[in-house]
Amino acid sequence: MLLNIEKLIYGGDGLARLPADERGRGKAVFVPFVLAGEKIEAALTEEKPGFARAHASTILEPSPHRAQPPCPHFGRCGGCHYQHASYEHQLEIKKEILRENLRRLAKLELDCAIEMHPSPPWNYRNRSRLQVQTRPEFAVGYFKFASHELLPVEECPISSPLINRGIATLWQAGRVGKAVEGVREIEFFANGNDTRLLVEFLCAPEARRAAVRAWAEDLCSAMPEIAGVAAFREPQKGVQAPLVTVGTSELTYQTKTAAYRVSAGAFFQTNRFLVDELIRIVTAGRSGELALDLYAGVGLFSTALACNFRHIVSVESSQTAANDLQYNLSGSGKAVHSATEQYLAELGEMGHVGHGAAVLPQLRKPDLVVVDPPRSGLGDRVARLLASAGAPRVTYVSCDPATLARDLVPLQAAGYRVEQVHLIDLFPQTYHLENIVQLVR
Secondary structure (H helix, E strand, O other): OEEEOOEEOOOOOEEEEOOOEOOEOOOEEEEOOOOOOOEEEEEEEEEOOOEEEEEEEEEEEOOOOEOOOOOOOEOOEOOOOOOOEOHHHHHHHHHHHHHHHHHHHOOOOOOOOEEEEOOOOOOOEOEEEEEEEOOOOOEEEEEEOOOOOEEEOOOOOOEOHHHHHHHHHHHHHHHOOOOOOOEEEEEEEEOOOOOOEEEEEEEOOOOOHHHHHHHHHHHHHHOOOEEEEEEEEOOEOOEOOEEEEEEOOEEEEEOOOOEEEEEOOOOOOOEOOOHHHHHHHHHOOOOEEEEEEEOOOOOHHHHHHOOOEEEEEEEEOOHHHHHHHHHHHOOOOEEEEOOHHHHHHHHHHHOOOOOOOOOOOOOOOOOEEEEOOOOOOOOHHHHHHHHHOOOOEEEEEEOOHHHHHHHHHHHHHOOOEEEEEEEEOOOOOOOOOEEEEEEEO
């Protein structure tokens, strides 16, 4: 069938429509790896009552923004979605998707421009996770597009040069029979100047400790830039148990602001070119008595805010990240190991900034709250608790425009208005969006 692509939507697909029928407007069809304005020949791959999916077999009228993907795996690999578009056009796609989500879900027409912060489009990732197979033959790579089938990959153009050297080292080990059965995933994390690697193994329950240790030691010997390998068993009942550590289980990540300890299993931003820009947007020009940093991770923003706030309270639910957070704050702030919802509920009940016991009771209202939630966002209850904390300024760092827009509804209802919107392109070649919204009331 012939389809006209109307626009791109969040998730990477293009939107087209089947011909109208007696019920009215035609059913929506989602098509990957196309661009707005293109006319394509397509075949349906799935049809549901409310929508359909299709695959473009021929691009009959290509967009002027279409580009030749440099990666031979593009279209089969599930990692990238936009390599067929020029980088400048990728930014425009993302800006319009953000604007549409805010308009449709939050009923928000922006009075301010969306400030764009581009990235070098290649070799930007400081963290990459690969799938591993040992039978019937060794391979490492990523899942195929819309699949859990392994696609062998020997080079990844969006990963850092050092990570690509790490991938090559894995292949060398696998080809001579050194790979260990039961290691299912391997993640590389590179430091700020791409000179040191921390490696994580995720192992099946049956993986043998001695064999895993032997492979970890061999990798460290084969690649001196590897600071350490930390192996974990797959989570059982939500708990991920350590299995083996060879070398160190932490890495120091240097930014313009500070040096951060990041342990295996702790979250850190993945674009090695934009970490400092992210910190600057969140913290520049902010000062006062008290700042709250919720979903604080290892303290990326807390450590910078500590330069201009008298008190910092940072809340993180992961024990591993909370340990790094306390270390990185170095006595200049209070690290709280807690879920954000629990902390804000206690804050409202106690009437001061505390957690189980009085902490800074003289400060009843923060001057600034920074939130950097996971992709699921705040949710209605946390958003309402956040509004009740009474901060005149809230900075919302989001990696999902839909949950961001949803969370802005109760915040706007509580009197907050959007002052600035930033789109920081932490994930070139993919549909993922990182946004910062500055709110005031």
